[in-house]
Amino acid sequence: DQQVKQNSPSLSVQEGRISILNCDYTNSMFDYFLWYKKYPAEGPTFLISISSIKDKNEDGRFTVFLNKSAKHLSLHIVPSQPGDSAVYFCAAKGSGNTGKLIFGQGTTLQVKP
Amino acid sequence: NAGVMQNPRHLVRRRGQEARLRCSPMKGHSHVYWYRQLPEEGLKFMVYLQKENIIDESGMPKERFSAEFPKEGPSILRIQQVVRGDSAAYFCASSNQVPSGNTIYFGEGSWLTVV
Numbered sequence: 044d045q046q047v048k049q050n051s052p053s054l055s056v057q058e059g060r061i062s063i064l065n066c067d068y069t070n071s072m073f074d075y076f077l078w079y080k081k082y083p084a085e086g087p088t089f090l091i092s093i094s095s096i097k098d099k100n101e102d103g104r105f106t107v108f109l110n111k112s113a114k115h116l117s118l119h120i121v122p123s124q125p126g127d128s129a130v131y132f133c134a135a136k137g138s139g140n141t142g143k144l145i146f147g148q149g150t151t152l153q154v155k156p
Numbered sequence: 157n158a159g160v161m162q163n164p165r166h167l168v169r170r171r172g173q174e175a176r177l178r179c180s181p182m183k184g185h186s187h188v189y190w191y192r193q194l195p196e197e198g199l200k201f202m203v204y205l206q207k208e209n210i211i212d213e214s215g216m217p218k219e220r221f222s223a224e225f226p227k228e229g230p231s232i233l234r235i236q237q238v239v240r241g242d243s244a245a246y247f248c249a250s251s252n253q254v255p256s257g258n259t260i261y262f263g264e265g266s267w268l269t270v271v
Contacts, residue, residue, distance in 0.1 A: 079262075085264055085265070086160070086247055086263050087199070087262045088262070089260070089262075134199075141211075141212060142189060143201050143204055143212055143214075143215075144189075144191075146199040
């Protein structure tokens with residue numbers, strides 16, 4: 044019962060181009076969606092989040108888009124840099140009095156110089 | 157990740173031994189979460205604690221696993237009689253209130269290897 048899915052295990056892009064990471068979810072009660080970046084042997088680092096009442100949030104090179112009707116969100120990184128190479132996790136938070144996050148399986152992004 | 161301290165970073169245990177993982181939340185945070193990441197998988201929620209209370213343990217295996225967050229000291233995730241399948245990375249996260257978005261911070265993780 045995978046409530047949050049990242050269907051692409053890996054993605055490779057050229058430096059300077061756009062990286063688009065995708066995430067699908069099944070539970071319409073999620074109220075926040077978050078993206079984390081993770082390097083090997085380290086903990087996840089928060090990147091950007093979006094409330095379920097918004098459809099776009101932008102922070103520097105990172106933009107997250109939310110399509111509630113399709114239960115789909117995406118993270119755009121532009122321009123991509125070699126230092127962006129990492130595993131990216133999509134996570135969803137349930138509504139109400141909980142901080143519990145449901146994570147996707149992750150997408151490994153490789154940005155080639 | 158600064159502020160959420162986990163130790164040990166790496167732990168090796170023989171089958172049947174006990175493993176204790178510790179987490180000191182970020183200063184001022186009273187909410188602690190434990191997650192487990194098995195090889196090639198995403199992070200899976202285990203338990204959510206506030207000081208002296210378990211709020212949500214829906215992700216905890218029914219046997220051998222327990223967690224606490226005492227009034228004083230770090231949160232402890234305890235695994236009794238470890239088996240090879242317990243080998244994983246265990247991540248602790250903390251927040252200062254029920255988070256609305258970007259207020260959950262993760263530690264660097266504890267890697268448990270069961271031999």
